[in-house]
Amino acid sequence: MARNHRGAVHLADKFASFADHWAPRRIANVNDYTIKIVKLKGQFVWHRHLDTDELFLVHRGCMTVRYRDRDVVLRANDVHVVPRGVEHLTLADEECEALVIEPACTVNTGDTDGEMTAEQEPFI
């Protein structure tokens, strides 16, 4: 696991350093948990994380966490935790920037392998 930065990590700078969607970057670790940042645009795939909750914190824009029975809409400075084992997807009509907090070993597509699975999430 990459070491943490010694100083302040500026989220705006980190988000400005990449442009691709659905490609999380790691910006900090807390023990064996990782803080990732991701840009969302469009719709992700249905999946679930069998072993972990997953926290979203919106930095800029608006996103939806869609469950089979309801939507949770998140705007800047909104937090939501997807419970472990519950099928969901994320979507955003316009580009949205979000933080994701989960165990470092978590795969972005959970139990659904596919072309949106992030093979490697670099520490930036």
Place this chain on the structure above:
Amino acid sequence: MARNHRGAVHLADKFASFADHWAPRRIANVNDYTIKIVKLKGQFVWHRHLDTDELFLVHRGCMTVRYRDRDVVLRANDVHVVPRGVEHLTLADEECEALVIEPACTVNTGDTDGEMTAEQEPFI
């Protein structure tokens, strides 16, 4: 451990719901980790967390993480991780609002028991 909220948690509303300094509230859990929010003003006590890293994310204002050999200044949307075992304190000249991410069992004053130890951190 309290259940998570089913919908969006609005950080601004949560911060507006209390006024006391150095009194963290829990707003969400990710497995056995907790997201706390806290208002800082003045200077905390020197302490270390022997078993865990501790992440700060500033929501509003400005705070300093002071180590024995250096200061790390954090402004809104800045992140910093205090490494486990390293003595530190936090301080803020003007009121600062921050998120703290750490294992749910973490005591705010680490190995330094005293009047600033938060006996109970309610889930709001």
